[in-house]
Amino acid sequence: MAIRVWISLFLCVCALLGSESYASENEDTQSKEFVVTLDHSNFSDFVGRHKFIVVEFYAPWCGHCKKLVPEYEKAAEILSQNDPPVVLAKVDANEEQNKALAGEFDVKGFPTLKILRYGGSVVQDYKGPREADGIVSYVKKQSGPASAEIKSSKDAEDFIDVNKIIIVGVFPEFSGEKFENFTAVAERLRADYDFGHTLDAKLLPRGDSSVSGPVVRLFKPFDELFVDFQVFDVDALAKLVEEATIPTVTVFNKDPNNHPFVVKFFNSPNAKAMLFVNFNIFDSFKSKYHEVAEQYKGNDISFLIGDVEASQGAFQYFGLKEDQTPLIIIQTNEGEKYLKTNVEPDHIASWVKEFKDGKVKPYKKSEPIPEVNNEPVKVVVADNFQDMVFNSGKNVLIEFYAPWCGHCKQLAPILDEVAVSFESDADVMIAKIDATANDYSQGTFEVKGYPTLYFKSASGKLLQHQGGRTKEDIIDFIQKNRDKAAEQSPGKDEL
Numbered sequence: 001m002a003i004r005v006w007i008s009l010f011l012c013v014c015a016l017l018g019s020e021s022y023a024s025e026n027e028d029t030q031s032k033e034f035v036v037t038l039d040h041s042n043f044s045d046f047v048g049r050h051k052f053i054v055v056e057f058y059a060p061w062c063g064h065c066k067k068l069v070p071e072y073e074k075a076a077e078i079l080s081q082n083d084p085p086v087v088l089a090k091v092d093a094n095e096e097q098n099k100a101l102a103g104e105f106d107v108k109g110f111p112t113l114k115i116l117r118y119g120g121s122v123v124q125d126y127k128g129p130r131e132a133d134g135i136v137s138y139v140k141k142q143s144g145p146a147s148a149e150i151k152s153s154k155d156a157e158d159f160i161d162v163n164k165i166i167i168v169g170v171f172p173e174f175s176g177e178k179f180e181n182f183t184a185v186a187e188r189l190r191a192d193y194d195f196g197h198t199l200d201a202k203l204l205p206r207g208d209s210s211v212s213g214p215v216v217r218l219f220k221p222f223d224e225l226f227v228d229f230q231v232f233d234v235d236a237l238a239k240l241v242e243e244a245t246i247p248t249v250t251v252f253n254k255d256p257n258n259h260p261f262v263v264k265f266f267n268s269p270n271a272k273a274m275l276f277v278n279f280n281i282f283d284s285f286k287s288k289y290h291e292v293a294e295q296y297k298g299n300d301i302s303f304l305i306g307d308v309e310a311s312q313g314a315f316q317y318f319g320l321k322e323d324q325t326p327l328i329i330i331q332t333n334e335g336e337k338y339l340k341t342n343v344e345p346d347h348i349a350s351w352v353k354e355f356k357d358g359k360v361k362p363y364k365k366s367e368p369i370p371e372v373n374n375e376p377v378k379v380v381v382a383d384n385f386q387d388m389v390f391n392s393g394k395n396v397l398i399e400f401y402a403p404w405c406g407h408c409k410q411l412a413p414i415l416d417e418v419a420v421s422f423e424s425d426a427d428v429m430i431a432k433i434d435a436t437a438n439d440y441s442q443g444t445f446e447v448k449g450y451p452t453l454y455f456k457s458a459s460g461k462l463l464q465h466q467g468g469r470t471k472e473d474i475i476d477f478i479q480k481n482r483d484k485a486a487e488q489s490p491g492k493d494e495l
């Protein structure tokens with residue numbers, strides 16, 4: 001599934017919680033706006049005149065955008081006093097005339113913030129916080145040099161935040177090709193990590209303090225806590241940094257310091273193993289899970305441990321309940337899921353091995369099979385999908401719906417009427433499935449919006465209904481595509 005959906009499932013809840021405390025601060029409405037409004041007519045010109053500018057693409061209806069407004073404005077005011085001043089701008093990407101512009105910047109969700117450097121010739125994603133103070137400090141750092149010199153232990157103390165990835169180059173002198181290459185890597189990755197350079201390794205908190213360099217020391221808040229590189233090819237060093245910054249086990253809880261690593265986890269092309277456990281009993285799992293993760297490192301599985309309390313979005317998505325925890329779920333890139341509920345620390349290694357060996361049966365999210373199903377429109381769930389849709393030998397029209405979808409609600413009485421009109425026809429069934437609460441074969445049914453209607457003829461021909469949605473339209477569609485009873489013979493069954 002789309003990475004963006006994934007990440008928002010995990011992080012949205014926290015983003016909401018995280019910003020609540022600022023809600024009361026937005027009372028005074030200033031008359032002067034510090035955030036500069038741009039649109040398609042003046043964007044290039046304005047950006048072209050700036051060495052560094054932050055642009056927010058927003059939509060007026062988006063809740064996260066609205067929350068950002070006072071924070072962004074406050075940050076813009078503070079940054080306007082910076083030396084040199086930094087401009088924060090915004091573009092209404094919902095405005096028809098600005099849509100092409102938003103497209104150029106690959107805007108897929110709102111708000112999207114971008115950092116534009118050198119008149120717009122270099123574009124980076126904004127990966128900083130979304131509240132005023134956080135925006136200010138992130139933007140200050142981004143608009144300064146890519147790597148900051150560490151001259152004293154005080155500098156080092158201020159700079160090396162133990163919760164973050166910090167990359168420091170130790171050099172005998174700040175010149176030469178290695179230093180330049182290090183600076184180039186810092187430029188490239190500055191939106192993700194903080195870079196520093198120093199002449200004196202003794203100022204650094206960890207690692208061999210007698211080295212004179214050149215050496216690149218990466219500090220991280222997990223695993224081995226630091227790692228040294230002596231590679232100075234730009235691409236090779238950037239790659240080493242990216243690899244070293246993936247934790248063996250990604251931790252997901254409400255701590256925002258962990259969120260960049262959660263994003264990385266979901267961006268990985270690997271199968272994703274997620275252990276959800278109440279963090280009060282986390283310790284008993286930690287070392288066992290870590291061992292397993294170590295064992296599969298570089299082996300196409302990434303590992304995450306999530307606190308049950310912070311993972312409500314994920315539970316909903318997977319159709320899981322808290323009383324099934326501790327649980328481990330693996331999702332492959334093809335979307336197959338494998339689940340082990342009420343797992344004990346000692347079971348993890350053997351279960352992951354069984355999964356690797358192809359011995360675990362995929363897990364399907366399903367509502368319970370209804371005990372009575374005698375309304376005109378039949379209720380299909382994941383667990384009876386095969387039986388009711390594919391093995392019933394009937395002509396089946398099935399609606400994929402979402403409980404919150406307005407168009408689905410409009411369609412419901414119409415489908416009822418259609419179903420009633422076929423009630424005496426044993427060869428036709430009208431059915432519906434809550435596509436948010438049940439897994440279905442995403443390879444077979446392409447559901448891009450709700451409602452989506454599919455028709456499976458008695459002999460197994462499958463097609464999507466694209467036409468009108470009046471009662472008459474749908475009945476016509478069924479009559480046109482159904483197999484007549486006479487056409488069915490066991491030999492023709494294509495499934």
Ligand SMILES: *[C@@H]1O[C@H](CO)[C@@H](O)[C@H](O)[C@H]1NC(C)=O
Pocket residue numbers: 036037038039041042046
């Ligand atoms: C760009 O144009 C819009 C619409 O005319 C205007 O509201 C905005 O102030 C302009 N921005 C700049 C920087 O000139």
Ligand SMILES: *[C@@H]1O[C@H](CO)[C@@H](O)[C@H](O)[C@H]1NC(C)=O
Pocket residue numbers: 177178181231232233234235
């Ligand atoms: C610096 O980077 C360039 C480009 O990646 C590379 O060709 C060169 O060998 C590097 N220099 C050193 C000393 O590694």
